[in-house]
Amino acid sequence: MTLQGNWDRTTLTRRRLLGWAGMGAGGLAVAASGYSPARASARPFFADYPFTLGVASGDPLPDGVVLWTRLAPDPLAPDGNGGLPPETYGVRFEVAEDERFSRVVRRGAVEATPELAHSVHVEVQGLGPGREYFYRFKAGPEISPVGRTKTAPALGAAVDRFAAAFASSQHYITGFYAAYRDMPAQELDLVVHLGDYIYADASGGRDDPDAVRFHSGPRATTLEEYRVRYGDYKTDADLRAAHAAAAFVVTFDDHEVKNGWADESARNTTPEAFLRQRAAAFQAYYEHMPLRRTSIPRGPDMQLYRRISFGDMVEFNVLDTRQYRDRQTDCSGEETANGYCASATDPGRTILGEEQERWLLDGLGSSTARWNVLAQQIIFAQKDNAANPDKQEYVGGGDQWDGYKADRDTVLEFVQARRPSNPMVITGDIHTNNVYDLKADFSDPDSETLGSEFVGTSISSGGDPGNPTTTDGDRTNDPHHLFFNNNRGYVRCTLTPERWQTDFRIVTTVLAPEAPVSTLATFVVEDGQPGAKRA
Ligand code: CA
Numbered sequence: 053m054t055l056q057g058n059w060d061r062t063t064l065t066r067r068r069l070l071g072w073a074g075m076g077a078g079g080l081a082v083a084a085s086g087y088s089p090a091r092a093s094a095r096p097f098f099a100d101y102p103f104t105l106g107v108a109s110g111d112p113l114p115d116g117v118v119l120w121t122r123l124a125p126d127p128l129a130p131d132g133n134g135g136l137p138p139e140t141y142g143v144r145f146e147v148a149e150d151e152r153f154s155r156v157v158r159r160g161a162v163e164a165t166p167e168l169a170h171s172v173h174v175e176v177q178g179l180g181p182g183r184e185y186f187y188r189f190k191a192g193p194e195i196s197p198v199g200r201t202k203t204a205p206a207l208g209a210a211v212d213r214f215a216a217a218f219a220s221s222q223h224y225i226t227g228f229y230a231a232y233r234d235m236p237a238q239e240l241d242l243v244v245h246l247g248d249y250i251y252a253d254a255s256g257g258r259d260d261p262d263a264v265r266f267h268s269g270p271r272a273t274t275l276e277e278y279r280v281r282y283g284d285y286k287t288d289a290d291l292r293a294a295h296a297a298a299a300f301v302v303t304f305d306d307h308e309v310k311n312g313w314a315d316e317s318a319r320n321t322t323p324e325a326f327l328r329q330r331a332a333a334f335q336a337y338y339e340h341m342p343l344r345r346t347s348i349p350r351g352p353d354m355q356l357y358r359r360i361s362f363g364d365m366v367e368f369n370v371l372d373t374r375q376y377r378d379r380q381t382d383c384s385g386e387e388t389a390n391g392y393c394a395s396a397t398d399p400g401r402t403i404l405g406e407e408q409e410r411w412l413l414d415g416l417g418s419s420t421a422r423w424n425v426l427a428q429q430i431i432f433a434q435k436d437n438a439a440n441p442d443k444q445e446y447v448g449g450g451d452q453w454d455g456y457k458a459d460r461d462t463v464l465e466f467v468q469a470r471r472p473s474n475p476m477v478i479t480g481d482i483h484t485n486n487v488y489d490l491k492a493d494f495s496d497p498d499s500e501t502l503g504s505e506f507v508g509t510s511i512s513s514g515g516d517p518g519n520p521t522t523t524d525g526d527r528t529n530d531p532h533h534l535f536f537n538n539n540r541g542y543v544r545c546t547l548t549p550e551r552w553q554t555d556f557r558i559v560t561t562v563l564a565p566e567a568p569v570s571t572l573a574t575f576v577v578e579d580g581q582p583g584a585k586r587a
Contacts, residue, residue, distance in 0.1 A: 097192030099135065100125035105283065106292030107189065109201035109299045110342025111360060112242070114181035117201050117299055119145055120342035121189045123170040127283030128268055132276030134283070138166040144190045145174050151186045151198060164191070169279050171339040181206040182363065199296040202241055205363030208420060214365045214547040215240050217298075217557075218427070218508050220305070220480025221248040222285070225257030227264050227512030227562025229290040231542045234557060234569035236297035238544060243298050244368065246480030247305025247429045248513065249341075250281050252333060262515060264563060273310075273329050278336030286340070290565055295342075301360055302341050303370050305429040305481055309333040312451065314379045316352075327352040357408050359415050366547055367421035369412055371428035376405025380450040390495060391436075391444040396455050403456035412463070416472040422549055422579065426477045431486070432460065433477075433505050434494035436529040444495065444529045452481075467502045468492055474579060475503035476552065478543070483510040485543070485556045487535035487575050489583050497531040501583040506554045506575070508543035512562050516540065522572065524586065534584055537572060544571075552577040553587065 126135025182205035256269030267284035383393030
């Protein structure tokens, strides 16, 4: 496809007047100059506005970023095709230094094919490091909303300040996304999504007395159904706005596929059937996320763990704790020792898989970043599940790192021996805010503190807490557990060479998208001094 000159100003202006960032702006208002009115009226290019799912960017590098959109005039069409026939569409993109696109620095064209649900993943190159850019797409006469993104600073370059948010668990029917609504104003360098972006197992909520809003149902198991589920979620304007405001780095947890899955096993299904389902779920995930082509699924396999660096400031080791793990243990009938059942400590069991573990340790060992982050799904620290105050019991941690103690020991022993700079873990999944010190020996409070874990609450999953609770210090037997809170929200992290600051941003309620968001608590970690402190 050849490129034309500047996009037609008249079309843009009209689109703005018509509210072209919204859904259903209509594809018929195209009789502006630059396009043949005769052709437009004879056969509208799209029956309706095709950029209903918004735009996104992700996985920034010093010279580029992934730009994403998907053409879907009818995003909830049950056949999963977004209201388009099985044809290939040309999509143009523009990247500019300014929001008005007067200084365009990159322009190109790609194809949106029915095989990938007319999604587009443009890996833009040739941009400057550590810079803000704006981008948009055009298909036929239709122009997408404008997205803002930022490239990573040059490798090793000195960085003064880096601001990121992390988010997880955004069950659509249990709440509005006031947490996402708060993000665009934060001028973030990055948003890290730690999983449970959709809830594939959920019905539409009409049979759920606690549902705050509804989406299509029932549970998703086929490619068509997964595609529609992403459509359901991305009809949320606040989610689209958060994507349009900053680059995302994403990883999945279980609910993007099926609750509690581990490698090829999941409840109430056979490995053969589950791998077919997993392939469909992975494809729909790729189709709706700003991922690089290295993450295009091959059947039921998908390369998702990867490293993303921001100058000399921070390196994110984005983990996949689902695809390579051994099945969760329920410890039934097993002897316990020091709080763990035998299978939880079995050195033959893994959560990372051998290859990912080696990759992680290699990265931690060679990193020159000030802050070294494991961006991952489930609680890493040892967690006491005992109601009995005299006894530590971790046997309930089947899905978390407690159920895979050997892998955690390997990571912590490596950290203790090799001393990567400021190891940090950021976590989702559990729908509560928590702060943990990571100990050389969790059962010995006097043992060395090696790093910190910040667990971020859910965006919406679980709905408003019945009994809002905030606790400084531990409620059970874990002196390394420094903080607990069960409100909804997200986490903002502000990094400088001297200090990591975590702000727990909570919403007053998930019953309204415009609910106020505020900082409940702030913790800091000083460079070279492991352990988090309440600010
Ligand atoms: Ca989860």
